[in-house]
Amino acid sequence: MRIAESGCCLLTGACPGVPHEAVLGAKGAGGHVVGVSPAFSLREHVERYQSPYREYDVLIFTGLGLMGRELVNIHSSDIVIVAGGRSGTLGEFAIAYEQGKLIGVLQGSGGITEALPALEASLTKLTGSEVLYDSDPGALVSRLLTRYTSRDYTCPCYPSARPEASGRSGE
Amino acid sequence: MRIAESGCCLLTGACPGVPHEAVLGAKGAGGHVVGVSPAFSLREHVERYQSPYREYDVLIFTGLGLMGRELVNIHSSDIVIVAGGRSGTLGEFAIAYEQGKLIGVLQGSGGITEALPALEASLTKLTGSEVLYDSDPGALVSRLLTRYTSRDYTCPCYPSARPEASGRSGE
Amino acid sequence: MRIAESGCCLLTGACPGVPHEAVLGAKGAGGHVVGVSPAFSLREHVERYQSPYREYDVLIFTGLGLMGRELVNIHSSDIVIVAGGRSGTLGEFAIAYEQGKLIGVLQGSGGITEALPALEASLTKLTGSEVLYDSDPGALVSRLLTRYTSRDYTCPCYPSARPEASGRSGE
Amino acid sequence: MRIAESGCCLLTGACPGVPHEAVLGAKGAGGHVVGVSPAFSLREHVERYQSPYREYDVLIFTGLGLMGRELVNIHSSDIVIVAGGRSGTLGEFAIAYEQGKLIGVLQGSGGITEALPALEASLTKLTGSEVLYDSDPGALVSRLLTRYTSRDYTCPCYPSARPEASGRSGE
Numbered sequence: 001m002r003i004a005e006s007g008c009c010l011l012t013g014a015c016p017g018v019p020h021e022a023v024l025g026a027k028g029a030g031g032h033v034v035g036v037s038p039a040f041s042l043r044e045h046v047e048r049y050q051s052p053y054r055e056y057d058v059l060i061f062t063g064l065g066l067m068g069r070e071l072v073n074i075h076s077s078d079i080v081i082v083a084g085g086r087s088g089t090l091g092e093f094a095i096a097y098e099q100g101k102l103i104g105v106l107q108g109s110g111g112i113t114e115a116l117p118a119l120e121a122s123l124t125k126l127t128g129s130e131v132l133y134d135s136d137p138g139a140l141v142s143r144l145l146t147r148y149t150s151r152d153y154t155c156p157c158y159p160s161a162r163p164e165a166s167g168r169s170g171e
Numbered sequence: 172m173r174i175a176e177s178g179c180c181l182l183t184g185a186c187p188g189v190p191h192e193a194v195l196g197a198k199g200a201g202g203h204v205v206g207v208s209p210a211f212s213l214r215e216h217v218e219r220y221q222s223p224y225r226e227y228d229v230l231i232f233t234g235l236g237l238m239g240r241e242l243v244n245i246h247s248s249d250i251v252i253v254a255g256g257r258s259g260t261l262g263e264f265a266i267a268y269e270q271g272k273l274i275g276v277l278q279g280s281g282g283i284t285e286a287l288p289a290l291e292a293s294l295t296k297l298t299g300s301e302v303l304y305d306s307d308p309g310a311l312v313s314r315l316l317t318r319y320t321s322r323d324y325t326c327p328c329y330p331s332a333r334p335e336a337s338g339r340s341g342e
Numbered sequence: 343m344r345i346a347e348s349g350c351c352l353l354t355g356a357c358p359g360v361p362h363e364a365v366l367g368a369k370g371a372g373g374h375v376v377g378v379s380p381a382f383s384l385r386e387h388v389e390r391y392q393s394p395y396r397e398y399d400v401l402i403f404t405g406l407g408l409m410g411r412e413l414v415n416i417h418s419s420d421i422v423i424v425a426g427g428r429s430g431t432l433g434e435f436a437i438a439y440e441q442g443k444l445i446g447v448l449q450g451s452g453g454i455t456e457a458l459p460a461l462e463a464s465l466t467k468l469t470g471s472e473v474l475y476d477s478d479p480g481a482l483v484s485r486l487l488t489r490y491t492s493r494d495y496t497c498p499c500y501p502s503a504r505p506e507a508s509g510r511s512g513e
Numbered sequence: 514m515r516i517a518e519s520g521c522c523l524l525t526g527a528c529p530g531v532p533h534e535a536v537l538g539a540k541g542a543g544g545h546v547v548g549v550s551p552a553f554s555l556r557e558h559v560e561r562y563q564s565p566y567r568e569y570d571v572l573i574f575t576g577l578g579l580m581g582r583e584l585v586n587i588h589s590s591d592i593v594i595v596a597g598g599r600s601g602t603l604g605e606f607a608i609a610y611e612q613g614k615l616i617g618v619l620q621g622s623g624g625i626t627e628a629l630p631a632l633e634a635s636l637t638k639l640t641g642s643e644v645l646y647d648s649d650p651g652a653l654v655s656r657l658l659t660r661y662t663s664r665d666y667t668c669p670c671y672p673s674a675r676p677e678a679s680g681r682s683g684e
Binding site for chain 2: 376
């Protein structure tokens with residue numbers, strides 16, 4: 001997985017589906033994986049949300065439910081990648097944009113990704129967010145990392161004196 | 172204000188701007204107004220968020236910040252109306268859709284409202300949410316209330332045995 | 343109920359038990375009652391938490407779970423009354439103390455109330471919180487209101503320029 | 514640091530003071546350290562909360578404020594250690610007890626620790642929580658780990674089929 005090979009930490013919502021496939025890829029490549037769970041305990045995580053847990057290096061139990069944990073998920077990510085997705089992912093995109101994050105959209109992955117260019121154009125609020133579009137997953141990750149590590153990149157999330165790059169990434 | 176005249180309670184994010192104009196309209200019409208604040212105290216509400224407070228019948232201090240309080244805001248509303256708006260409103264739309272709420276979009280009010288029809292079409296998840304579009308505010312409220320009070324309307328938010336209509340509305 | 347007769351709004355966690363008895367008392371006295379629910383929807387409120395809802399003038403669905411909603415509960419109250427209670431109530435006491443609230447403890451009501459005087463003495467952090475103890479419910483409410491409305495009372499929750507008394511109360 | 518030497522991950526509120534001294538100790542011993550921040554961004558973490566960040570392997574930005582992040586902090590810990598502390602720590606103790614966690618209290622460390630035995634005795638709710646007291650830090654950690662890894666230990670946080678020990682610890 002490109003994300004892990006790039007030295008990034010992968011952060012997901014610790015849910016089944018596309019995010020978990022990314023987790024398996026990152027673990028296979030020796031990456032560090034953090035899961036931000038909607039549940040308030042491992043029991044709720046497994047029994048109510050029927051979500052995986054064995055592959056995570058760190059599991060955070062927010063107890064905030066499916067939409068609430070997305071706040072923590074996005075706040076804790078440096079780069080947000082959107083692949084497919086429905087209303088939950090739309091909420092994450094909105095939070096990421098509002099927080100001025102660097103966002104990558106995997107074109108051709110269905111779901112809300114086709115509607116995002118027109119939507120982004122209507123978001124006239126200057127939050128500092130930058131959105132990159134690419135239909136090739138590897139190229140998308142590369143472009144995001146190039147931008148993220150470029151000298152002139154900054155995020156409103158950072159202190160005025162920018163910290164050293166810590167290389168986190170979420171989806 | 173149509174919302175107050177209809178016997179609805181108006182619930183907003185207790186912020187300045189369009190929502191506060193709705194609050195003033197509802198109060199003028201004798202309505203009941205609830206504000207869901209991002210702040211954890213009245214001090215933070217006034218000094219950090221520079222938000223109004225005198226016109227509210229009830230002020231709830233969530234302490235969850237601008238995006239976090241939107242969860243509480245939407246969860247506590249029966250009907251959600253989108254007028255204009257940017258990334259914050261987009262997050263509320265996403266939450267409302269995910270929760271299966273009855274949503275009204277005021278067409279022609281700018282912001283994200285023009286991009287919502289195409290976006291909604293890409294939200295293939297069947298959450299039970301219904302989205303009505305109208306460019307006339309009064310007609311939009313009327314249509315929402317007609318739908319909300321119709322015998323066959325139900326929301327996944329309701330218990331199996333639907334409670335009596337309590338007529339709340341948010342924006 | 344003394345709280346309602348005093349013109350206060352009663353705010354509870356919308357749960358069964360002692361808080362709901364206070365709700366019934368306040369409604370009988372013509373009071374205004376706000377419930378802050380752990381659930382994210384009325385369905386979850388009723389089916390998962392088996393909690394009452396018909397008696398509330400306003401129900402706020404936080405979606406934060408039993409402990410998370412306590413934050414919203416306490417943040418939104420001017421006066422916090424502790425009667426009996428176990429670990430959940432202890433959490434509310436801790437939050438209320440941390441936020442500098444005016445707190446009333448009903449002595450003789452069991453639960454954690456007997457241990458609170460010694461505990462309070464060990465809380466050396468000057469948060470501005472004041473804790474009144476009384477074994478008579480009516481006297482406790484009277485003393486709390488006398489203190490709350492006294493000219494020299496202030497709470498760190500208030501803006502520097504104190505707002506007009508809005509008379510809220512929670513438990 | 515005993516916690517790191519035991520193969521545990523240290524989880525703290527990423528704040529200055531005693532918790533940060535534990536972080537420095539754990540890092541020196543080669544441990545893995547997770548910080549759960551009250552801030553919604555690194556900027557707020559540094560500028561508003563004036564908190565450290567360089568020593569953490571993972572930083573989670575909850576955006577929930579000082580008391581709200583404690584929920585995430587405690588939910589995500591297997592073992593909770595109380596050393597000194599005031600109303601904030603009291604809130605964490607309450608949440609940990611409510612969630613049935615294994616709790617260690619460092620006797621003689623001041624703050625609320627002296628009042629906790631009497632308080633615990635008044636918490637008649639059977640949550641499954643166990644509280645161990647010891648005035649020696651090393652002995653306290655050893656006893657907690659012995660209990661935590663014993664065959665008959667279980668926590669209501671775990672699924673019915675207990676997962677393999679993942680060895681997390683919080684403070």
